[in-house]
Amino acid sequence: MNISEKSKKIIDSCRFCWMCRHVCPIGNATGLERNTARARALGASLVVRGATELNEIADNVYECMLCGACTNNCMTGWDPKVFIYELRREIVYAGCAPEYIKALISKRIESGNVFGLPVPEKLTKAAKKNGKTLFFAGATAVYKAPECVLDALGLIEKAGEKCAFDPLLNSGADLWFLTGKTKETFDAASRCAQALSGYDQVVVYDPKDLAFLLHECREWGVEIKTSLVSFNEYLNNLIDSGKIKVNKSEKEYALQDSYAYARDLGDCESGRKIIDKVGVRKEMLLIGKEADAAGELIMREYMPAVIDAAARNRWTSAKNMNCFTLVTESPDEYVTLLATKPENFEVFTLEKIILNNMGE
Numbered sequence: 036m037n038i039s040e041k042s043k044k045i046i047d048s049c050r051f052c053w054m055c056r057h058v059c060p061i062g063n064a065t066g067l068e069r070n071t072a073r074a075r076a077l078g079a080s081l082v083v084r085g086a087t088e089l090n091e092i093a094d095n096v097y098e099c100m101l102c103g104a105c106t107n108n109c110m111t112g113w114d115p116k117v118f119i120y121e122l123r124r125e126i127v128y129a130g131c132a133p134e135y136i137k138a139l140i141s142k143r144i145e146s147g148n149v150f151g152l153p154v155p156e157k158l159t160k161a162a163k164k165n166g167k168t169l170f171f172a173g174a175t176a177v178y179k180a181p182e183c184v185l186d187a188l189g190l191i192e193k194a195g196e197k198c199a200f201d202p203l204l205n206s207g208a209d210l211w212f213l214t215g216k217t218k219e220t221f222d223a224a225s226r227c228a229q230a231l232s233g234y235d236q237v238v239v240y241d242p243k244d245l246a247f248l249l250h251e252c253r254e255w256g257v258e259i260k261t262s263l264v265s266f267n268e269y270l271n272n273l274i275d276s277g278k279i280k281v282n283k284s285e286k287e288y289a290l291q292d293s294y295a296y297a298r299d300l301g302d303c304e305s306g307r308k309i310i311d312k313v314g315v316r317k318e319m320l321l322i323g324k325e326a327d328a329a330g331e332l333i334m335r336e337y338m339p340a341v342i343d344a345a346a347r348n349r350w351t352s353a354k355n356m357n358c359f360t361l362v363t364e365s366p367d368e369y370v371t372l373l374a375t376k377p378e379n380f381e382v383f384t385l386e387k388i389i390l391n392n393m394g395e
């Protein structure tokens with residue numbers, strides 16, 4: 036197995052403090068000890084030492100959302116995600132990926148997205164070539180949350196902004212999730228970078244895509260010659276510049292922090308600023324960098340019950356703090372929270388609460 040010294044160090048540094056056992060949304064959803072960074076470190080350590088085979092730990096390596104809650108809380112200061120990504124690459128290269136992962140990779144190769152779906156007709160119709168700014172929706176939103184993409188495009192139009200939109204663009208973050216740093220991921224990222232580089236500015240809707248483009252692509256030397264802006268930042272700018280006029284209502288909203296915004300991009304504020312402009316902000320427990328993830332849609336393809344249980348845990352947390360309306364800042368969590376929403380609760384995207392509170 037070809038894994039880096041850095042990964043070996045992380046695996047060996049685990050002090051078995053069990054902190055990651057309390058914060059892992061998957062472990063909390065399944066109640067299984069194996070669903071923790073600690074258990075994965077142990078499994079990886081056995082493989083490194085030749086005491087077990089890579090295929091023995093393959094399922095468990097894919098039972099991780101890569102949300103980074105363990106990284107945020109690991110007492111060693113190391114990042115367990117580093118070895119999980121490397122293990123995924125090694126598992127795929129060794130040909131011992133679980134069948135459900137092989138199926139997702141095949142769909143990605145054949146159809147351009149891991150869901151194996153065609154672009155929804157309404158988004159094909161919404162495609163626009165002209166504009167110096169590109170609205171980059173990302174594959175998760177295009178195939179799993181097309182209504183959110185239409186809302187976002189509608190809001191941009193109401194602001195009088197001219198944005199190009201190509202629903203076929205895929206950053207490669209999906210391959211990064213499934214296979215880590217492989218040639219296929221690198222090639223997908225390079226193709227996307229080339230397409231993005233034709234624009235002055237790219238507004239990135241999905242924070243997982245933005246984190247991937249800003250961090251992994253740059254680390255690998257994939258050159259992206261454009262200015263990348265998060266959708267939250269773009270929305271705040273549209274409101275602050277007066278292009279979008281909003282009314283502040285008395286409605287209470289609680290933000291479901293996206294782990295990609297909060298932990299990967301270090302932005303726990305932009306979503307809250309939007310809520311403050313259109314309503315009254317409430318807070319749940321486990322917010323900001325401590326946020327408990329409510330879902331991941333690639334993983335929901337092969338562990339739907341577990342992902343939905345994680346989302347339901349988030350609803351329980353909301354209920355305990357009397358938060359009846361959640362606002363999401365990622366398509367993954369919008370879809371999972373909507374699918375598991377208890378009666379009398381609501382979930383909206385940030386763009387939707389702006390649309391619902393627009394002034395003249």
Ligand code: SF4
Nearest residue numbers: 059099100102103105
């Ligand atoms: S990255 Fe998230 S899902 Fe994976 S082990 Fe850490 S806390 Fe659990």
Ligand code: SF4
Nearest residue numbers: 049050052053055109
């Ligand atoms: S938090 Fe870090 S040190 Fe503690 S058990 Fe988990 S991986 Fe090991």
